[in-house]
Structures are given as C-alpha cells and as structure tokens.
Amino acid sequence: MLKPRGAGRRPAAGLADVLLVACAALDVRLQLDHADPLELALSALACGALTVRRRIPQAVFLLSLPAALFSSVVVVPLAALYTLAERSRNRPLLVACATASAVASALPWPLSDYASDDRIWTFIDFVYLLATAAAPVFLGQLVQARRDVSARLAEVEEVREHERRLHAQGVLARERAQLAREMHDVVSHQVSLIAVRAGALQVGAKDAATREAARTIRRLSVTTLDELRHMVTLLRASGGRSTEPTPQPTLAELRQLVDTSGIDVTLAGELPPGIGAPAQRAVYRTVQEALTNVRKHAPGASATVALWHEGAELGVTVVNTPPTRPVLRLPSARHGLVGLAERAENLAGAFESGPTPDGGYRARLSLPATGD
Structure with a gap:
C-alpha cells in the first residue's frame, strides 16, 4: 500500500519542532534566572510560537524580538529567522528582519541603563550579532533554492520524458x-x-x-x-487519437491539444470555415510549439490562444504570462520558432515572436485568408 506523499515527513517535522522548543526553553531558562514575570511570559510565548513557525513565520519572528531584547537568548531569534528565510522570497524583508534581530539583541535592557559610554561596545555587539543573524538567513535561502531546483529538475525530467x-x-x-x-x-x-x-x-x-x-x-x-x-x-490513423499523434493535424484537434497541454490555457475566437489543410496545420503547429515553450521556459504561467480573422488575413496569437516559479535556464537552439517562420513564409504569411512588456511571451502567426 502506497503512503501519501509527505506522510513520512510529518512525524519527523513534529519531532523536530518539539526538540526545537525544548532547546529554546532551555536557552531561556539559562538566560533568565532572575527575570520578572513579564519577561518570562514573553519569552515563553516566543518559545511556544516556534511550533507554528512554518505557517506564520513573520508573526513568530515578531514574537521573538522581545525575547531577544530582554535577554541574550539565541535559539528563538535564529530559528525564527531561518524559518522566515526558508519560506519568504522577499529579500528586503529578510534584510530588515536580520537587522531588527541584531538591534534587539545588541540593545541593553532596560533601556534606562544605556549610557553614552556604551555606544562603541553596543555598535561592536550589533556588528557581530548582525553577522550571526545573517547565517540563518543565508541557510534558509539556500534550502529554498535547493527545493526550487529540485522541483524544476523534476519538471524538466517530466518534459524530457514527454518529449x-x-x-x-x-x-x-x-x-x-x-x-x-x-x-x-x-x-x-x-x-x-x-x-x-x-x-x-x-x-x-x-x-x-x-x-x-x-x-x-x-x-x-x-x-x-x-x-x-x-x-x-x-x-x-497512427493508432488512434488518444495515444498517438495524428500525422496531418487539423483545427478539429486544436481543442484536444489545449486540454492536454498541462497548462492553464484559454482558447478564444474562431477561424472561418473552409480554410485549406496547409493553413490548418500551420495554425495547429504554431499553438503546439508555443504551448511547449510555455511548459519549458515559463513554469506556472497561464496562456491565451486567440484565433482571429481580420479582412484578408487570419491567424492565431498565443500569449503567456510571466513564470510564477523559478526558471532553470536550458540551452535552446530555437529550431521550433525557426521552423514556424519558414512554414509561414511558405504559405505567404508571417510569423513573429518576442517577450511582452510584463515579462511574458507572445507568438503570432498571420496567413492570407484566401490561401490554402
């Protein structure tokens, strides 16, 4: 019997959370031997918040700041910073959080004890603590990048198997x-x-x-x-529609191509009836190549396939949005786009493609409406 994906990780993650909270509590206990009840309560709250650090990492980090300000605790702010860096892609936010953690740890408490003579040592402490806070941020970003690369490699392998x-x-x-x-x-x-x-x-x-x-x-x-x-x-017939490609595709198979592309695609517009088989194949191949490129080079993007007929011209325009997941750059000779341009030229038409202002990509095929 197959286990659900990720089922084996949940007990391990729960055990890791328990051990982390235990270490944080021990750290607070060693640092706050004679603390007042408010400091103990805020520190205990920060330790307990580590159990939900994966769901609300920003809130857990904010709760770790009082603990860092009241004492020299180490586990709570570093764990909160690591989780936030491992979950967030906002680099300025991570820099601000690391700086805030270093400031909270460097400032003396209570603030009334802060004297002008302590400024130099406070600044030195801040520099060292900022370097310490940068370590979990870099580690969290490294883990996030490794996870993204693993997911992208799995997707690339899936694309290769499909090809x-x-x-x-x-x-x-x-x-x-x-x-x-x-x-x-x-x-x-x-x-x-x-x-x-x-x-x-x-x-x-x-x-x-x-x-x-x-x-x-x-x-x-x-x-x-x-x-x-x-x-x-x-x-x-090449063995049927569902398992093998049709040697001479027509517009009748366009809907099936869109539905089986594995991408969020919107098909709009229509072409006039009775256009020749070469023009139908050119439109089909343009949509097929464009959706294949979206799958390869724009993971997570959606696309719009627009069939159009304007005066003496007809054609198709495929536009996709920017990728929503990290893109792993792959070598490409662009033979597919060159082939589409040559096919359009042979039919007295034109093919053009290029990036859009918002970071997506656009491919457009135009053919004479009276051509075969």
Whole structure:
C-alpha cells in the first residue's frame, strides 16, 4: 500500500519542532534566572510560537524580538529567522528582519541603563550579532533554492520524458505512414492487376472450369483489396487519437491539444470555415510549439490562444504570462520558432515572436485568408 506523499515527513517535522522548543526553553531558562514575570511570559510565548513557525513565520519572528531584547537568548531569534528565510522570497524583508534581530539583541535592557559610554561596545555587539543573524538567513535561502531546483529538475525530467514519448510516437507514425504508402502503391496495385486479369480471363475463357477459377480469383482479389484499403486507413490513423499523434493535424484537434497541454490555457475566437489543410496545420503547429515553450521556459504561467480573422488575413496569437516559479535556464537552439517562420513564409504569411512588456511571451502567426 502506497503512503501519501509527505506522510513520512510529518512525524519527523513534529519531532523536530518539539526538540526545537525544548532547546529554546532551555536557552531561556539559562538566560533568565532572575527575570520578572513579564519577561518570562514573553519569552515563553516566543518559545511556544516556534511550533507554528512554518505557517506564520513573520508573526513568530515578531514574537521573538522581545525575547531577544530582554535577554541574550539565541535559539528563538535564529530559528525564527531561518524559518522566515526558508519560506519568504522577499529579500528586503529578510534584510530588515536580520537587522531588527541584531538591534534587539545588541540593545541593553532596560533601556534606562544605556549610557553614552556604551555606544562603541553596543555598535561592536550589533556588528557581530548582525553577522550571526545573517547565517540563518543565508541557510534558509539556500534550502529554498535547493527545493526550487529540485522541483524544476523534476519538471524538466517530466518534459524530457514527454518529449521522448512524442519522438517515439512520431517515429512509429512515420513508419506506419511509409508502410501504408507501400501497401497502397505496390501491393494494392498488384492485386488490382490480378483482379483485372482474372476478370478478362473469366470473360474470354471457353472452358467452364477455367471461368469458375477466374471468377474465384477475381472475387478473392476484390476482397483482398477491400481488406488492404481498411488496413491502410488504420495505419494512416497512427493508432488512434488518444495515444498517438495524428500525422496531418487539423483545427478539429486544436481543442484536444489545449486540454492536454498541462497548462492553464484559454482558447478564444474562431477561424472561418473552409480554410485549406496547409493553413490548418500551420495554425495547429504554431499553438503546439508555443504551448511547449510555455511548459519549458515559463513554469506556472497561464496562456491565451486567440484565433482571429481580420479582412484578408487570419491567424492565431498565443500569449503567456510571466513564470510564477523559478526558471532553470536550458540551452535552446530555437529550431521550433525557426521552423514556424519558414512554414509561414511558405504559405505567404508571417510569423513573429518576442517577450511582452510584463515579462511574458507572445507568438503570432498571420496567413492570407484566401490561401490554402
């Protein structure tokens, strides 16, 4: 029986929280032997808040500041800073929190004991404490970056596996198409000649047995031709819509392409009926390549596929939003975009692509409305 993902981590995380709270409580106990009740209460509250540090890290950090101000506790502010850095992507906020923690730890308490002679030592303490506070911030950011890279690598591996499957399916489709052509051009032609010759023999033969044999050969040849045509049709279909790509895609498969892209895609607009097969394939391939690029280079982004028809032109525009997750830069030769531009040029159209002002990407194909 398979365990739910992350089920094994919850007990370990709970045990880590218990140990962390115990260490923080021991740290407070050693620092506050003769503290007043208010200081003890605030320090105990900061220690207890560590149990919810993963859910509300900013609030837990704010609760750690009084403990750092009242005493020289170490565990509570450092743990709060680490959790905040491991969860937040706001760099200015992390700098401000590290500085605030160093200030709270460096200032003497009560503040009325602060004298002008203590300024130099207070500044020196602040510098050392700021360096100490930077350590959990850097560690938390490192853990966050490692988690992002692991997730991105898993996504890249998924994309590669998807591409390997598509390549294998493409090879299979080409082999089947070649086999279908061979059966249609060679085998069917030869069987048709057999049927014609058998028909001629049936008409011209004087012997009854010969005519009957010719009739049988002709009937079997016609049946074989019907079977061959059926097999050629199946081979050209490449095994069905759900598992293998259609060799000659049309606009009828555009909705299925959008639904199975694994991206949040909005399909809008429509094209006039009766446009030629080459134009339909160009629109289909443009949408396919654009959505593939979104999946590779803009993780977490959504896309809009807009079909349009304006005067003597028709086409499609694909626009995606900026990525919402860290992007792992991958080498790319941009062969897909070059191929789309060449396909559009062959159809007397145009293809253009480039980034949008908000950080997304836009691809646009335009074709003559009267072209095939």
